[in-house]
Amino acid sequence: MYFFVSVPSGDGTEGTTTFSIEPDYLYQISFLRSGDYLGMYLRLVVIGGIFIWVIPNIWIKMIFAILFIYLSVFQMMALYQHHRTQMWLDLYPVNPGLKQTAVIGIIRKLGYVQAFAFTFLFIFQLEWLGTMIILIGGLSFVWAYIKLYVKPKLDKV
Numbered sequence: 001m002y003f004f005v006s007v008p009s010g011d012g013t014e015g016t017t018t019f020s021i022e023p024d025y026l027y028q029i030s031f032l033r034s035g036d037y038l039g040m041y042l043r044l045v046v047i048g049g050i051f052i053w054v055i056p057n058i059w060i061k062m063i064f065a066i067l068f069i070y071l072s073v074f075q076m077m078a079l080y081q082h083h084r085t086q087m088w089l090d091l092y093p094v095n096p097g098l099k100q101t102a103v104i105g106i107i108r109k110l111g112y113v114q115a116f117a118f119t120f121l122f123i124f125q126l127e128w129l130g131t132m133i134i135l136i137g138g139l140s141f142v143w144a145y146i147k148l149y150v151k152p153k154l155d156k157v
Helices: 024-033 035-053 056-083 087-091 097-122 129-154
Strands: 002-008 013-020
Touching: 013 129, 024 035, 024 056, 024 097, 035 097, 056 097, 056 129, 097 129
Parallel strands: none
Antiparallel strands: 002 013
């Protein structure tokens, strides 16, 4: 969202200055600095990675990979409600659709990063079938889950 402000310059003429309010930045900083979301995400990635690394059965590994991707994406939905009690955010006329798009973008990126991290674990273990299934299945799961569950759920809020 962009706002235009008429600002007098030093030579007596008026110029136009543009500044923007980006909800993406707000939610990214909230994810990184609140402590709850980043810690939870990293714990789920590490615990899921440990399960993938130590379980010998490839099919059980893939189930755990998808399960932990699901848990991470589901837990990050709470980020949308993180600033609901702060009145200073209501001073900026930001469309709620931009907020929703920002949160969905962050959740999508986090899900994709986790799917790639789990894919690299399968690569390091030289399990090529698991690598392909988790790469394609993990990315598809994140896309479908956001499209079919997260977006409709946030539309209701």
